[in-house]
Amino acid sequence: MNCKIGVISGDGIGPEIVREARKVLDRVAERFGHQFMYMELLLGGASIDAYGVPLTEETIEKAKSCEAVLMGSIGGDAKTSPWYQLEPSRRPEAGLLGIRKALNLFANLRPAYLYEELREACPLRADISEAGFDMLIMRELTGGLYFGARKTEEVDGVRTAMDTLSYNEHEIRRIAKRAFDIAMKRRKKVCSVDKANVLDSSRLWRKVVEEVAKDYPEVALSHMYVDNCAMQLVMNPAQFDVILTENMFGDILSDEASMVTGSIGMLSSASLNDTRFGLYEPSHGSAPDLAGQDKANPIATILSAAMMLRYSFDLDQEAEAVEAAVRQVLKEGYRTGDIMSEGGICTGTTQMGDLIAAHI
Ligand code: NAD
Numbered sequence: 343m344n345c346k347i348g349v350i351s352g353d354g355i356g357p358e359i360v361r362e363a364r365k366v367l368d369r370v371a372e373r374f375g376h377q378f379m380y381m382e383l384l385l386g387g388a389s390i391d392a393y394g395v396p397l398t399e400e401t402i403e404k405a406k407s408c409e410a411v412l413m414g415s416i417g418g419d420a421k422t423s424p425w426y427q428l429e430p431s432r433r434p435e436a437g438l439l440g441i442r443k444a445l446n447l448f449a450n451l452r453p454a455y456l457y458e459e460l461r462e463a464c465p466l467r468a469d470i471s472e473a474g475f476d477m478l479i480m481r482e483l484t485g486g487l488y489f490g491a492r493k494t495e496e497v498d499g500v501r502t503a504m505d506t507l508s509y510n511e512h513e514i515r516r517i518a519k520r521a522f523d524i525a526m527k528r529r530k531k532v533c534s535v536d537k538a539n540v541l542d543s544s545r546l547w548r549k550v551v552e553e554v555a556k557d558y559p560e561v562a563l564s565h566m567y568v569d570n571c572a573m574q575l576v577m578n579p580a581q582f583d584v585i586l587t588e589n590m591f592g593d594i595l596s597d598e599a600s601m602v603t604g605s606i607g608m609l610s611s612a613s614l615n616d617t618r619f620g621l622y623e624p625s626h627g628s629a630p631d632l633a634g635q636d637k638a639n640p641i642a643t644i645l646s647a648a649m650m651l652r653y654s655f656d657l658d659q660e661a662e663a664v665e666a667a668v669r670q671v672l673k674e675g676y677r678t679g680d681i682m683s684e685g686g687i688c689t690g691t692t693q694m695g696d697l698i699a700a701h702i
Contacts, residue, residue: 343376345655348408350401353387353434354628355638355691356414362640362695363412363647366667369699370651370660381408385441386416386434387425396437402444410654411621412647415628423630447613447621448484448513449520450592451649453477454579454599454609459672462683463604466576475579478528479599480521481592483613485513486543488589509543509588514550516616521586522558527658530561531583535571535591547588568595575599600625607639607680610646612653620654622646636690639678641668644698667701 349364351357364380371378383401390396396416405411417434420426425434455476456464464471490506518534525532534551536544548565555563566574568591574581575598587595600609609625624642632638644664652661671694677686678694689697 343655343657344379345376345410346379346381346408347650348383348405348411349380350383350385350411350413350416351388352385352414352416352628353418354415354630354633356416356628358414358634358636358691359624359638359640359643360412360414362691362698363643365695366644366664366699366702367412367647367651369702370657370664373663373702374657374660376657376660383411385413385437387418387423388416389437390425390428390432390434395432396434397440397444402441405441405445405621408619410619410650412643412650413621413623414643415624415626417628417630419630442483442613442621445619445621446484446615448482448616449517449614450481450483450596451524451612451614451653452479452481452596452600452609452625453611453645453649454479454596454603456579456603457605457608457669457672459669460603460605460608460681463681464602465604466579466602470577470579473578473580475582475602476529477579477582477585477599478524479585479587479592479596480517480524481596482509482513482517482588483592484589485509486589488593507541507543507588507590509547511546511550514547515554518551518554518586519557520614520616521584522554522561524653525561525584526558527652529583531564532561533564533566533571533582533585535566535568535585535587535595537568537591538565539567543588551586571595572598576602605681607642607678608645609642610649612646612649614653618654618656620650622650622654636692637679638691639680640691640695641678641698644668644695663702664698667698670701671697 487507494503538544648664651657
């Protein structure tokens with residue numbers, strides 16, 4: 343298979359972790375007989391340095407010409423970086439929001455998986471973490487409360503603010519389909535999370551999700567109120583496979599789910615549109631405190647590349663090979679500083695990439 347991949351190395355530790363992910367992809371290509379072609383794209387601080395703006399039309403057009411984009415993190419230290427002297431619309435993060443919008447990336451996926459070897463980092467009680475968990479939060483990314491009309495005004499001398507939460511059936515249907523498609527590649531369970539006992543938008547959400555479910559008879563659908571879900575994530579995370587939810591609920595729940603793994607350097611993510619295109623990036627930031635020191639954990643970016651293989655290229659076997667290599671390296675005791683524990687073998691960014699590539 344020939345695949346054209348856009349690469350945004352980004353800022354801070356971005357270039358180091360993306361380099362390791364490419365190393366692993368190159369090994370996959372060699373082992374399975376594919377050809378991956380890379381196209382470098384500038385975004386965030388690196389784009390500001392080159393062009394004075396965090397996102398250019400050129401980057402958008404080049405990204406659109408690729409089948410998927412792999413990205414390191416962007417941004418710098420807000421206290422010391424000159425990028426943060428610029429007005430907000432010209433700062434690195436504006437580039438990220440801009441590219442998500444330009445590429446119509448409405449579905450955000452964040453897996454939360456507890457590696458047996460990293461169980462000690464899990465902040466949950468041992469009797470809960472023992473069962474392990476492997477879930478994926480699918481969050482709607484371009485609608486709902488964060489994009490609805492808002493205003494702040496004085497009503498009869500009282501300062502009053504308003505935000506609106508609105509979804510139409512098309513927005514709900516397209517993300518629900520994505521969630522069911524992905525559940526078919528996993529354990530075939532979707533838990534749709536809403537607040538249908540209170541909100542009209544949630545009642546419509548529930549109806550449309552049920553309509554979509556009819557096309558996926560093999561997938562077991564359940565519904566859960568968001569407040570209950572927040573509790574269940576810490577009481578019994580093993581019950582979840584795919585959690586499907588709207589923008590704000592997903593924002594909160596995906597952070598909660600990632601934190602119960604306890605390992606920020608391990609968390610991958612993907613943002614998808616309604617084609618097979620996706621933008622794949624680690625969930626963490628650009629860690630300017632670690633940049634250029636060979637200390638960053640590249641695993642979140644390597645696992646994001648595995649998601650790219652699975653969701654944009656349908657290369658499930660290759661994705662599994664990458665995930666198995668990560669598990670094996672952890673099993674052998676290798677750890678970057680962020681996941682180090684007693685008895686572990688401390689490795690740098692480059693060595694971690696080498697080890698994972700060597701296990702494919
Ligand atoms: P951060 O995630 O960069 O760092 C938080 C802590 O986690 C730091 O101690 C850091 O050293 C550590 N850490 C993060 N990734 C690591 C890795 N791979 N290996 C080892 N340790 C790791 O969050 P922050 O410090 O709040 O933000 C730094 C910059 O990143 C800011 O400019 C922020 O805007 C940006 N940011 C970008 C994204 C993105 O590109 N999607 C997301 C979050 C933050």
